């Protein structure tokens with residue numbers, strides 16, 4: 057039996073569908089095309105068995121590391137030898153400015169030290185009421201929609217994740233700004249956020265034609281963010297006194313413990329953009345995949361529903377963790393070598409790229425039993441511990457996701473509220489396949505039938 061079932065019931069083994077990997081390594085242009093359309097298709101079947109792979113791309117070596125000891129070497133022990141890749145910076149800086157995700161060196165250390173207290177489990181606790189109120193409102197809205205027929209759950213979950221990001225950041229909902237914000241994100245993801253051949257060939261210090269369009273995009277985006285922050289402050293009657301109620305209060309009050317320095321307005325705005333962007337789509341896809349899996353696994357769904365009225369939710373949390381194993385929202389962690397290194401006897405030279413793919417690692421034939429099967433019991437208390445460097449939904453080492461505790465709490469509580477209220481079924485039989493561009497998305501927005509539980 058692969059899947060945890062309520063006592064007395066046997067669970068069927070569920071292997072959710074995935075696109076077939078190419079049989080052989082793709083030639084360069086097809087590899088680039090796959091990167092733009094679905095990154096999962098960059099890896100041939102043999103990549104799911106190999107500890108280390110290398111290929112040449114535009115005169116540089118590109119390593120793919122899928123061995124837990126090597127992963128640890130790159131992300132933890134030798135983390136200072138590696139930095140974000142130029143393409144990551146090129147694609148994300150127009151959106152994130154110089155926020156935590158793409159800063160490096162002393163600027164990154166200052167930001168990380170300053171931001172850390174806002175993301176401790178205790179700080180996350182203060183944000184839970186925002187998560188619950190937004191989830192309850194989403195359930196109420198779905199109730200109305202579900203009575204009329206099948207629903208686009210992905211759109212509803214994206215709105216919910218954005219609403220939670222907005223409320224936790226600003227205390228107020230995203231009713232006024234949510235639609236424009238989604239418009240910015242969708243427009244960027246559709247074109248400017250996708251790597252073009254010139255983006256890969258032209259060094260970062262020179263602007264590609266798309267870079268010029270990205271700069272124009274950034275001017276509008278920054279003006280929009282400043283408006284949202286100003287509206288929030290006006291709505292609060294100016295600066296709030298007393299206890300912090302949201303992330304913006306926490307970020308404004310944050311001081312570098314070593315220098316006492318806080319964030320300037322521009323720095324604060326870049327952190328706001330970073331937290332909203334890094335946090336909301338990742339959580340939305342996690343919830344969508346969890347609902348998709350639970351629609352295929354009625355026993356597991358019943359077990360999640362049974363926990364919905366309990367304070368502790370070990371099974372629901374295990375479902376979220378197993379969902380992020382099968383569909384890691386961040387499907388690659390990309391690094392550029394700054395200094396020479398040696399990985400399993402292979403020389404890494406400065407400028408080479410080193411990719412660690414949670415997608416490959418989490419489905420690796422040598423690291424997991426029945427890797428493609430949905431089995432939340434792997435993550436239940438008492439199960440054999442999951443190897444730390446074989447499971448990386450939030451990365452590892454100094455650049456590990458700062459929002460991991462928040463994201464796990466958010467996804468567990470939101471899923472519990474939704475599945476506690478509705479029985480979830482698919483409205484049609486079309487398989488939902490993963491398509492990874494920035495995050496691991498569904499290839500289409502599936503229709504779900506939601507029935508209120510008695």
Ligand code: HEM
Nearest residue numbers: 157331334335338339385386389449450451455457459463
């Ligand atoms: C299911 C939800 C989430 C997933 C799967 C996820 C995943 C990740 C991963 C894999 C990294 C490491 C990237 C690397 O090493 O290259 C990361 C970094 C980061 N995440 Fe998350 N994340 C999630 C939610 C959040 C939330 C809710 C926030 C903020 C509120 C957040 C903020 C960040 C930031 C700022 C970084 C950069 C940290 C640094 O470079 O020091 N994430 N995330």
